[in-house]
Amino acid sequence: xxxxxxxxxxxxxxxxxxxxxxxxxxxxxxxxxxxxxxxxxxxxxxxxxxxxxxxxxxxxxxxxxxxxxxxxxxxxxxxxxxxxxxxxxxxxxxxxxxxxxxxxxxxxxxxxxxx
Amino acid sequence: xxxxxxxxxxxxxxxxxxxxxxxxxxxxxxxxxxxxxxxxxxxxxxxxxxxxxxxxxxxxxxxxxxxxxxxxxxxxxxxxxxxxxxxxxxxxxxxxxxxxxxxxxxxxxxxxxx
Numbered sequence: 718x719x720x721x722x723x724x725x726x727x728x729x730x731x732x733x734x735x736x737x738x739x740x741x742x743x744x745x746x747x748x749x750x751x752x753x754x755x756x757x758x759x760x761x762x763x764x765x766x767x768x769x770x771x772x773x774x775x776x777x778x779x780x781x782x783x784x785x786x787x788x789x790x791x792x793x794x795x796x797x798x799x800x801x802x803x804x805x806x807x808x809x810x811x812x813x814x815x816x817x818x819x820x821x822x823x824x825x826x827x828x829x830x831x832x
Numbered sequence: 833x834x835x836x837x838x839x840x841x842x843x844x845x846x847x848x849x850x851x852x853x854x855x856x857x858x859x860x861x862x863x864x865x866x867x868x869x870x871x872x873x874x875x876x877x878x879x880x881x882x883x884x885x886x887x888x889x890x891x892x893x894x895x896x897x898x899x900x901x902x903x904x905x906x907x908x909x910x911x912x913x914x915x916x917x918x919x920x921x922x923x924x925x926x927x928x929x930x931x932x933x934x935x936x937x938x939x940x941x942x943x944x945x946x
Contacts, residue, residue: 758938759938762934773933806875823876825874826875
């Protein structure tokens with residue numbers, strides 16, 4: 718089991734550029750979560766999907782942020798245009814079919830720096 | 833709204849000593865789950881321990897144990913015989929049952945000193 722795979726591990730970009738973060742959940746998991754971690758705010762839920770359908774995106778900070786899950790094995794989080802305040806670690810996590818929530822598996826995160 | 837509060841941004845402990853990290857939460861639910869996650873410098877999120885609210889017995893995992901006080905909505909983590917490898921950020925998290933997202937506290941940075 719490869720675990721939740723995120724790419725890239727690090728991303729450095731300039732303000733105004735588009736950034737796309739990628740996530741491959743564990744095979745068979747039906748829920749996927751995107752979290753953002755900053756020093757000031759800790760871990761915040763941005764959006765989550767059940768069976769590829771977005772359930773709650775109330776944590777998405779602005780219209781500049783969008784997330785998709787075109788199939789059960791892939792999700793993207795896009796920021797367009799990026800701003801320096803978007804600099805953070807972005808985590809993807811997944812949980813199994815009908816899973817109890819303690820089976821939440823995290824990826825290694827993407828460290829985003831917007832200059 | 834369901835919130836989790838960790839009032840200690842940073843703590844330190846001498847190797848082999850015991851340390852307790854605090855966590856309080858706010859919910860109107862009666863059945864829920866509480867968690868402690870460890871995040872070492874590698875950035876990986878590691879589940880340390882889990883408590884189900886309907887269980888009165890405090891959960892224990894080797895050197896890690898919790899003090900769960902449901903009426904006070906308190907869920908502290910005790911680390912016994914601290915080791916250098918315990919140096920990490922520790923996050924308290926909460927969720928009602930079912931496939932709903934975890935709500936995290938802001939974390940406590942723990943340093944174990946040799």
